[in-house]
Amino acid sequence: MEKYIYLDNNATTMVDPKVLESMLPFFKDRYGNPSSMHSFGGLVGREVEKARMQVARLVGAEHDYEIVFTGSGTESDNMAVMGVLGYYRDRKHVITSRVEHPAILSLCKKLERDGYRITYIPVDRDGNLDVEMLKSSVDDDTAIVSIMYANNETGVVFPVEEIGAFLKQKGVPFHVDAVQAAGKIPIDVDKINCDLLSISGHKFHAPKGIGALYVRRGTRMRPILYGGHQERGRRPGTENVPGIVGMGAAAELALEHLPEYDSRVRKLRDRLEEGLLRGHKNAVLNGGRTNRVPNTTNVGFEFIEGEAILLYLDEKGIAASSGSACSSGSLEPSHVLRAMGVPFTSAHGSIRFSLSRYVTDADVDYVLSVMPGIVQRLLEISPYWDSKKQEPLPINL
Amino acid sequence: MxxxxxxxxxxxxxxxxxxxxxxxxxxxxxxxxxxxxxxxxxxxxxxxxxxxxxxxxxxxxxxxxxxxxxxxxxxxxxxxxxxxxxxxxxxxxxxxxxxxxxxxxxxxxxxxxxxxxxxxRGEVEIQGYNDHDGEIICKCFGVEDTLIRKTIRENSLKTVEDVTNYTKAGGACGSCIHKIEDILNEELHFAEIMKAPAKPAEKRELTNIRRMQLVEETIATIVRPELQKDGGDIELLDIDGKKVMVALRGSCSHCVLSEVTLKNLVQERLREFVEDDITVIEGK
The missing domain is CATH 3.90.1010.10 (Sufe protein. Chain: A)
Structure with missing residues (x-):
């Protein structure tokens, strides 16, 4: 296949060539250890500090030392929650949502086994969080609230500013998992009033294996790893210098490209979405239209199955992802779609397209041109569709 | 993928x-x-x-x-x-x-x-028939014990994970996993019984020639292949009545467990397949 059309940017992104360029010296000649006393290492350390500043700017941090580099978004999420719980040992309540990433949900399941009380805030049919329930769930025992900024599957953006203002007044630590927001919408930790905020490099054109946690000055927490003094003792271990430098460069580029996401990428996404919804009788939108990151759309194709759609798309050189049971390797459709109450008829056929600034008009045209053939073929195979009348057959659930 | x-x-x-x-x-x-x-x-x-x-x-x-x-x-x-x-x-x-x-x-x-x-075959009515002849084990996917048992037997499944992969039972909320475990244990036990060889009818007293033949055969076809799997080997040195003298070779010869190997493997096998009062002695 000549060209691959990559519409799975919420899974991972291409490393920006400029980012790659910035990293290369640190794989070659500039291999010094930032902690060394000699200038060979010390000068490398300066580049790490430069990257810290670049990442601080991306999230609107006041001080560069509020950025801690980690190995991934998952590590950042774990460090935030475990770190705060490590400090507030007498508080045994955590609030999160039902639609968080497994980096938070699996951790919360483990905490439940360890005796913690976890409140999972539900979402409505559009994927919006029940903020009133969140507010009323906070009590004296609440150690931390961890909520995602934008959902990875639907792109729905949560009202973190409203939650942050409330929690600040209550004095409860607030962690925001902004992995899917970074590079897509502006992030300002002061507007959000969060204490902690996670991001991951490979979601905005930096390489895999580098993440960061914003830790507001004065946040009380304990490290989850013990070792050297790196990252002010908050995340010991010799720094992933090329990754850090790359993440810094990517953060700077992400800031520059933010207006493009709000304009060109958003238009492309909307055109793709409308084309899919208009072009297929069995297509429905999963998630609300209004509060969303500009690059994501999640469309359910009723009466056909998501993995089969992905395999057919792959044949045509298109990469997307699905919340169906089969594609995940689990036997149930995605926890996000289930929490939203998406009916089975479309949950199993849900396809997420997530764009990036590298996606072109021609890419969207191509997807819109091949999709009807794929959907029609699978509807012909489906026992729930009357191909002659082009309408669904009655279903015995 | x-x-x-x-x-x-x-x-x-x-x-x-x-x-x-x-x-x-x-x-x-x-x-x-x-x-x-x-x-x-x-x-x-x-x-x-x-x-x-x-x-x-x-x-x-x-x-x-x-x-x-x-x-x-x-x-x-x-x-x-x-x-x-x-x-x-x-x-x-x-x-x-x-x-x-x-x-x-x-x-x-x-x-x-x-x-x-x-x-x-008309075993069920086509309209409004009821094919639920078993007990529903997995409520999420509506999987009955009859299907689980059949699939375990036909595919020699060993673990709950296998059962989930093959029937989907237990793949959602997980609340039926202990029931699947029970079924699996019953089925594995059942398979064990079916597999066990029938006990020899009577204890036989072998002639010397027959005993020697059987010992040689058992070592060649059963014991040696087992030892060779681990890079070892065995040599039959002598047979004196019911005493069998062997030497372990290959990686077995300097294995600190050779004493255990002799007792557990060689002697057990000879007792099982030849006579149940054979003793094995290690020679050089």
């Missing part, structure tokens, strides 16, 4: 026998849209019980479509009696194998076939 065989890919890309048979003799449907996969099988059967045509409609992933297509290809031209012998294993083999997590697709094919045959 699943590691599908070329055959699976070929059949989900270009499935054979898709669609309805308008005047089908039997139509059987298994699975549901809620469960994430469903298969509707149409059969045309002649007066000699030969399946002259088979078609399908499937809601499901690539391997579900491929399994359905494979099933229809396999049963066309077969008599009902021959088709009945097809197992989910056979469907998976036809496809050159399926990922473990996708084996339930082959089980779905077999289930549809089974149901179609039962309907053909």
């Amino acid at each position: 699943w590691d599908y065989t070329d055959k699976v890919k070929e059949l989900y890309k270009n499935p054979k026998n898709v669609g309805k048979i308008d005047n089908a003799d039997v139509v059987a449907e298994v699975g549901s849209i809620a469960c994430g996969d469903a298969l509707k099988l149409y059969l045309k059967v002649d007066d000699k019980n030969v399946i002259t045509d088979a078609k399908f409609e499937t809601f499901g992933c690539g391997s579900a479509i491929a399994s359905s297509s494979a099933l229809t290809e396999m049963i066309k031209g077969k008599t009902i009696e021959d088709a009945e012998k097809i197992t989910n294993r056979d469907i998976a083999d036809y496809l050159g194998g399926l990922p473990e997590e996708k084996m339930h697709c082959s089980v779905m094919g077999r289930e549809a076939l089974e149901k179609a045959i039962a309907e053909f």
Whole structure:
């Protein structure tokens, strides 16, 4: 296949060539250890500090030392929650949502086994969080609230500013998992009033294996790893210098490209979405239209199955992802779609397209041109569709 | 990304026998849209019980479509009696194998076939029939103990994870996992009993020649292959009445466990297959 059309940017992104360029010296000649006393290492350390500043700017941090580099978004999420719980040992309540990433949900399941009380805030049919329930769930025992900024599957953006203002007044630590927001919408930790905020490099054109946690000055927490003094003792271990430098460069580029996401990428996404919804009788939108990151759309194709759609798309050189049971390797459709109450008829056929600034008009045209053939073929195979009348057959659930 | 065989890919890309048979003799449907996969099988059967045509409609992933297509290809031209012998294993083999997590697709094919045959024989009423002859174990996917037991036996399943991969039972809320464990234990116990060799009728007193023959044979065909698996070997030095003198060779000779090997493996095997009062002595 000549060209691959990559519409799975919420899974991972291409490393920006400029980012790659910035990293290369640190794989070659500039291999010094930032902690060394000699200038060979010390000068490398300066580049790490430069990257810290670049990442601080991306999230609107006041001080560069509020950025801690980690190995991934998952590590950042774990460090935030475990770190705060490590400090507030007498508080045994955590609030999160039902639609968080497994980096938070699996951790919360483990905490439940360890005796913690976890409140999972539900979402409505559009994927919006029940903020009133969140507010009323906070009590004296609440150690931390961890909520995602934008959902990875639907792109729905949560009202973190409203939650942050409330929690600040209550004095409860607030962690925001902004992995899917970074590079897509502006992030300002002061507007959000969060204490902690996670991001991951490979979601905005930096390489895999580098993440960061914003830790507001004065946040009380304990490290989850013990070792050297790196990252002010908050995340010991010799720094992933090329990754850090790359993440810094990517953060700077992400800031520059933010207006493009709000304009060109958003238009492309909307055109793709409308084309899919208009072009297929069995297509429905999963998630609300209004509060969303500009690059994501999640469309359910009723009466056909998501993995089969992905395999057919792959044949045509298109990469997307699905919340169906089969594609995940689990036997149930995605926890996000289930929490939203998406009916089975479309949950199993849900396809997420997530764009990036590298996606072109021609890419969207191509997807819109091949999709009807794929959907029609699978509807012909489906026992729930009357191909002659082009309408669904009655279903015995 | 699943590691599908070329055959699976070929059949989900270009499935054979898709669609309805308008005047089908039997139509059987298994699975549901809620469960994430469903298969509707149409059969045309002649007066000699030969399946002259088979078609399908499937809601499901690539391997579900491929399994359905494979099933229809396999049963066309077969008599009902021959088709009945097809197992989910056979469907998976036809496809050159399926990922473990996708084996339930082959089980779905077999289930549809089974149901179609039962309907053909009039064992169930086509309208509003009740095919629930077992106890529902997994409420999320509506899996009955009869299907779980059958699948365990036919595929020699050993773990709960296997059962989930093959039948989907236990794959959602997980609350039935202890029940699956119980079934699995019963089935494994049952398999153990079926496998155990019948006890020798009577204790026999062997002649010296016969005993020597049996000892040699047992060492050559049973003991040596077992030791060779670990890079070892054995040499038979002498047989004196019921005392057998052997030497361990290869990696066994300097193994600190050689004493244990002698007692556990060599002597146990000789007692099992020759006489139950044989003793083994290590020579040089």
